[in-house]
Amino acid sequence: MIQEVAQALYWPWIILDVALRLLALAVVPYNRRPAAAIAWLLVIQLQPILGWIVFGMLGNNRLPRGRFAKMAAIRDLIAESTSDIDDAPARRDRPEWLPGVLELNRALSSMPHAGPADAIVWGEFDAQLEAMARRIDEAESFVHVEFYLIVASERTEPFFAALERAAARGVTVRVLVDHLTSVRYPRRKETVARLEAMGAELCDMLPLRPWRGQWQRPDLRNHRKLVVIDGSVGFTGSLNLVDPSYLMKKNIRRGLQWRDTWVELTGPPVRELDVLFWSDWWAESNELVEQSAAEPEPGGDLLASIVPSGPGFEGELNLRVFLELVHAAEERIIIVSPYFVPDDSMRYAITSAALRGVDVELFASEIGDQFWTHHAQRSYYEELLEAGVKITLFSPPTVLHSKFMVFDDQVSVIGSSNIDLRSFSLNFEVSMLVEGRGMVTQLDGIAEGYRRQSTTLTLEDWMARPRVAQLFDSIARLTSALQ
Template sequence: MELTLAQALTALYFTVDIALRVVAIVVVPYNRRPAAAIAWLLIIMVQPIVGWIVFSLLGNNRLPAGRRKKMAAIQEVIGETTLDVPDAPPLPGRPDWLTGVIDLNRTLSSMPHVGPSKAIVWGEFDAQLQAMARRIDEAERFVHVEFYLIVASERTEPFFAALERATARGVTVRVLVDHLTSVRYPRRKETVARLEAMGAELQDMLPLRPWRGQWQRPDLRNHRKLVVIDGRLGFTGSLNLIDPSYLWRKNLRRGLQWRDTWVELEGPAVLALDALFWSDWWAETNELVELATEAPESDGDLNASVVPSGPGFEGEINLRVFLELLHAAEQRITIVSPYFVPDDAMRYAITSAALRGIDVELFASEIGDQFWTYHAQRSYYEELLRAGVRITLFAKPTVLHSKFLTIDDRVSIIGSSNIDMRSFGLNFEVSMLVEGASMVTQLEGIADAYRQQSTQLTLDAWMARPRIAQAFDSIARLTSALQ
């Protein structure tokens, strides 16, 4: 019997439909977390054609081959440069377990743990901008600026004015900004014009311009935030260089204000921050320079090492280092993370710490700026509360955007990395592993100030939340596994 055209097309459709489902079962789970694989398979099984299109765009977190080659080359250069740099002697009172964490980071990243270093933690936006402006005014050779987001505005004017003064006296200013993020925010053209007019060298990171052959997974982003001045002073943390409202009308209507933590660093660890800047600069410009090896002097009481991470590094370095710290804690863990969507390993590490009697406190925001991420984060609260984790919610309309950990009384982490699967697998991040009681004291002081503006979440209150909110939490938790 001869098939009609409609019957033939129907048969072809079902053949392709079945083939796409079968191929997905083989392809999707390869080298992928089970939770992520299941989520992708669910999407493809519901609608194979649409699911495969989305998977082809967002299912691969590998960089293009050319960029991977560059990243491998710069990591080799960093490894050769730091090979003979010894780790600093342990500070008095160093816990025995910290040496293993330091060794892990150095094996994966080649970054040495060096000192002595000095750190000042800045907790308010205007103070953060003024601190950078003062240090930029001291620059004699170069200022390296790398941010996820840079926008010239009235609130960021002290920083831009300091850069203008620096270029006017002959200082080289190099600026890196994440491309796709920056074009989504207001005042992009004005910001670029301002930087170009002052003579700064500006480069977009991970540009997404298919018409120029620049393409990678759209949500692979460079999320690092750092400033290096003459290789002797550095800044890093959670800050984006934009008005605390982020200038979007919806934020202004809601009165949202972002709050960050920013650390000023002096000492040999600044060289590692600068090496990270140069790796990103070379990836975008092909300009490769000899890395500085002469450590700046400091009379500080800290040791520190850079923890770099991102698709260009193997082994999810930040996740591994964070897990080691959580498993090793003996007294107290403080976690401040605006986006908290842990994988299974992180979830078990946190709840196990609480169950073995460690005082674990998680700071998050009462309000969210990203709907699905906010609800995905909330889906973990019941398990955390039942395990004994204290959840402290910063009062709205502030979005608590700080990102740091303190472990007991001598070890801390501060940087750009959230406790979520995006920061562990998709974003380029920078964190500082800091050894020393004075840094923990400063960060715990910041946390104390947060508590004054926060409420403690109880299990009873949480279980009484509206059913519709519970439904959104559950749905968001499923989609959060996609990477």
């Protein structure tokens, strides 16, 4: 009986197997990077049914049709909201290559290059929370909070206590947090209860609840981190609002502590941060929040543009801006990125910069919290070192989570975006392009502090690493293309 069933199913199974393999050749390469297409085709050719299931879950970075339509409307709304904001007058010491980069960003994002503004870079966790708490205590109208992860705990208490005080005096508190990320970490229920008890309006971003009809690719994430107070003060950078250990047992056991960079911003660019917040708020809640009528007071000597990116923005906006900056730099580039898995265009841009004589330095962690991502990153070190890129590895047990770049002596970028395929294609990110020596000086100081706690990787030492590690690096590099 079993043999008869097997014989009956033999040819249908063969036909299905061949059909799935041929269908992959027609479907997978469409509008996809060749490297990613080849990687997906390899998965499907090895195991067609399982490969198609995985591809169906993770192979499409487009938002659901309704959400995509709303994002198109949001882009129009952002353009309308910023159309009356003129670019600030050019600084006398503006690099000749910068105007084209600014024009590119405005064309793709509608975000102006505004100022004058002032910024303070905070490099230590407790100081970052104290700075936000101090500003929240000055709030009179609203506090807008958007993070990849928000967890109430002893270390984050100053922030939550300041929110409570603000809500108690009638300030509107709105909180956006990535849904799938927040449910994966400890104290989700306690955090939600704390926010609800104080009267904060809480909204999950990119919720994954199929039983409610809320579905998209599971690893599309809102990775933005920003706080806006009364439309006059803003914060952004790499910080997640969680204990530096992330309260995970495996991290505590290893003694891991995350280190971030966080910027306090005043002046006209704050309005751009708030535009981004309320566009995200509308996308999730269908509530259109009115912007503050008051214009942020100018001050300082910096000019800044917000660089939003994600599946809702066409053309991998952050990648395009970053590439222009790397190609344009003439003297030096500093790149701080915890997850460095560049696509071919960024890899060639960075190595070409080093080969043409630009002083290029990459800061990364000696250890990694994500096994495959860490090994994929390591797979690029040989090529970088051979091109002349200096690689500075932050000593354990700290995980260097900061994300910023410096170009020559006048331009810098800081925000939530890593230099990896996920940040370019899958995550909603926010970066800030800053013009002015004052910001570069502060970031140079942060980088110098990192150097004192790091080691410099040499090509000789790297080539002597164990063969097993080299094998994992190579395998991880292949899987990194599955975007």
